[in-house]
Amino acid sequence: MQIERLLAGIPTRWWLALGVLLIGLVLSYVVVVVNRRLLARAGVPNLIEGTAFERMARELGSSTVAIVAKLSGYFVFVLTVFVALTVANIQYTAVFWDDLVGFIPKLFVAAIILIVGIVVGDKTQLLVQEQLRGIKLPEVNVLPKLAKYSVFYVAVLIALSQIGVATLALIVLLGVYALALVAFSLVALWPMLQSAAAGTYLLLTQAYGIGDEVRIGDHRGIVQEIDVFVTHIESDEEEYIVPNRKVFQQGIARIR
Structure with a gap:
């Protein structure tokens, strides 16, 4: 009840x-x-x-x-x-x-x-x-x-x-981030951009080709591959991957 x-x-x-x-x-x-x-x-x-x-x-x-x-x-x-x-x-x-x-x-x-x-x-x-x-x-x-x-x-x-x-604040933040991203990218990727520029020049001028025996700095071997960024050279025991910017900095010698 x-x-x-x-x-x-x-x-x-x-x-x-x-x-x-x-x-x-x-x-x-x-x-x-x-x-x-x-x-x-x-x-x-x-x-x-x-x-x-x-x-x-x-x-x-x-x-x-x-x-x-x-x-x-x-x-x-x-x-x-x-x-x-x-x-x-x-x-x-x-x-x-x-x-x-x-x-x-x-x-x-x-x-x-x-x-x-x-x-x-x-x-x-x-x-x-x-x-x-x-x-x-x-x-x-x-x-x-x-x-x-x-x-x-x-x-x-x-x-x-x-x-x-506030939308305006978000737009300002986005602009600041974009500028910071560009600046950071330039600093972080500058060596890669240098290698790309050097690689483009090497591919256009054909300073050396696949199968050539070369010496780049302390590395000596047979060129196996060349691309925009790096050059692959191989010796009897090791393979070296050399950034193309170092080819310009250290110079290259073709072994006859």
Whole structure:
């Protein structure tokens, strides 16, 4: 009897709010399952395989697809909670409801942009590394990281713009980053640019060719390969990979 009286004393709007919460819980679960399947069918797991974010997610017992799907479920459930609070007519809910309804979707989009930026940045690094694998110069190792962090930086700026950070400040930050990137690239890649210029000259003038026996500085051997950046020479025991800028700096002697 006491339980029935207690239940009878609960306002109807509270029961409605509880029903909204239950529906939201079920709906958020459905959203997680559907989004996970959609992302899997779209081939996202194969596209992001090998990225640092995916490896980190695996170590945590999850995956990138699962994290994105769960975020969408949390987004639905959080909105449901505030709808339930409104239905229950909780005091002060109306004060921040309008602002919150506008902010939560932006926060969700910002989180997705950050995750996509991290994954795309990792994938860009892998692709650049693959393209530069044949270039035997230590300076090129900085290019994959530059590409990765450039994608990260742009993703952070876009995410910040989603949550209301001043656009002008973001544009200024982007301009500063671009200038810093150009300056750093020139400093870090200057030896490679020198080698490229020297290699272009050597290929055009054909100062020596494959099969010639040459001496470059302290290295002597048969020329095996010449490209824009380096010259490969091979002796009986060793193979030397000489940056083309050193050919100009140290000079070259053809052995007759």
